[in-house]
Amino acid sequence: MSYSLQMYCRMVLHRVGCHLLKKTHNALGPPIRRGGAVYSGACGFREEEIREKLQAFPGGSINLVKQESGIALMTINNPARMNAFTGTMMLELQDRVSQLEEWTEGKGLIVHGAAGTFCSGSDLNAVRAISNPQDGMKMCMFMQNVLTRLLRLPLISVALVEGRALGGGSELTTACDFRLMTEGSEIQFVHKHMGLVPGWGGAARLVRIVGSQNALKLLAGARKVDTDYGERIGLSDGTVTLQSAESTALGEAEKWVSAFTKGPAPVIRAVKKVVLSGRELPLEDALRTEKDVFGTVWGGPANLEALARKPKHK
Numbered sequence: 001m002s003y004s005l006q007m008y009c010r011m012v013l014h015r016v017g018c019h020l021l022k023k024t025h026n027a028l029g030p031p032i033r034r035g036g037a038v039y040s041g042a043c044g045f046r047e048e049e050i051r052e053k054l055q056a057f058p059g060g061s062i063n064l065v066k067q068e069s070g071i072a073l074m075t076i077n078n079p080a081r082m083n084a085f086t087g088t089m090m091l092e093l094q095d096r097v098s099q100l101e102e103w104t105e106g107k108g109l110i111v112h113g114a115a116g117t118f119c120s121g122s123d124l125n126a127v128r129a130i131s132n133p134q135d136g137m138k139m140c141m142f143m144q145n146v147l148t149r150l151l152r153l154p155l156i157s158v159a160l161v162e163g164r165a166l167g168g169g170s171e172l173t174t175a176c177d178f179r180l181m182t183e184g185s186e187i188q189f190v191h192k193h194m195g196l197v198p199g200w201g202g203a204a205r206l207v208r209i210v211g212s213q214n215a216l217k218l219l220a221g222a223r224k225v226d227t228d229y230g231e232r233i234g235l236s237d238g239t240v241t242l243q244s245a246e247s248t249a250l251g252e253a254e255k256w257v258s259a260f261t262k263g264p265a266p267v268i269r270a271v272k273k274v275v276l277s278g279r280e281l282p283l284e285d286a287l288r289t290e291k292d293v294f295g296t297v298w299g300g301p302a303n304l305e306a307l308a309r310k311p312k313h314k
């Protein structure tokens with residue numbers, strides 16, 4: 001059997017196996033996958049094992065502020081290490097994503113780093129301590145689950161990149177719907193220089209954002225992406241320039257995203273859901289999801305109000 005046929009068969013068997021197990025467990029009790037996670041106990045992922053390991057690498061924090069405007073601010077906060085992700089920060093990120101999943105009034109999210117830089121990837125102290133393949137795979141599954149749930153939130157999300165986004169930090173930017181960069185900032189998938197490939201889902205998402213040609217250049221060349229190059233290949237959705245002495249990059253990013261979050265939460269969240277299903281599902285499944293989401297807003301308060309207003313879209 002050829003290698004690719006073997007891979008295909010393994011993938012199909014794995015998917016069917018996970019699907020069947022998922023169905024069984026769902027029938028027996030609570031759902032085994034939280035939010036939109038990829039790996040569950042049914043796939044042999046033991047989350048508790050890696051949680052315990054990550055707990056041993058403390059420092060920094062992931063801060064979350066849910067604002068009245070419906071836009072939340074998430075801060076990657078470990079400035080002494082250029083906002084590198086310690087083990088406890090990975091665990092906190094999971095908690096923050098869970099909080100956002102429960103935030104029914106939410107419409108938008110800005111992810112940014114503390115002290116003028118985005119994130120320098122995994123904390124190298126933790127990486128050295130768990131540099132065996134078994135632990136690496138567990139960390140990878142944990143982070144893929146968390147970042148997949150982040151991307152699947154019914155919120156319009158933006159990564160605001162100031163300074164550097166390196167390694168895992170560059171992968172985190174791809175788990176948001178949009179990326180904004182400030183002048184002088186850089187995104188770099190440094191994995192090749194570390195003898196690695198992305199493991200937090202960054203490669204799969206990057207291909208969907210910039211196409212496989214550009215993704216190959218960024219990963220195989222470990223190329224630095226500045227604001228111009230970022231916009232040219234579609235990795236960056238805009239360059240933030242400060243409008244006045246009082247303005248801040250975060251303030252400008254909030255203004256930028258509020259153009260998309262203006263309006264009632266159920267409508268904005270519905271928009272994100274139909275785009276997400278279009279992005280991730282085969283066409284027929286996406287069409288069915290779109291129909292279901294449409295049903296949640298048709299005849300709803302915002303729809304009835306608009307009909308009563310008789311708006312003209314000039």
Ligand SMILES: CC[C@H](C(=O)O)C(=O)SCCNC(=O)CCNC(=O)[C@H](O)C(C)(C)COP(=O)(O)OP(=O)(O)OC[C@H]1O[C@@H](n2cnc3c(N)ncnc32)[C@H](O)[C@@H]1OP(=O)(O)O
Nearest residue numbers: 080081082084120121122123124125166167168190191194
């Ligand atoms: C590759 C994938 C993998 C994954 O998927 O898990 C990773 O993400 S591995 C991590 C990849 N990132 C790096 O290798 C970053 C290495 N660091 C740098 O290149 C530089 O520190 C840089 C460019 C971020 C900042 O350079 P600058 O000259 O401005 O500052 P310093 O080098 O003096 O850094 C200040 C302070 O931060 C510590 N630091 C920075 N990044 C990390 C990190 N990822 N882990 C742990 N510590 C980090 C650096 O060591 C300095 O600490 P100090 O105690 O002063 O030496």
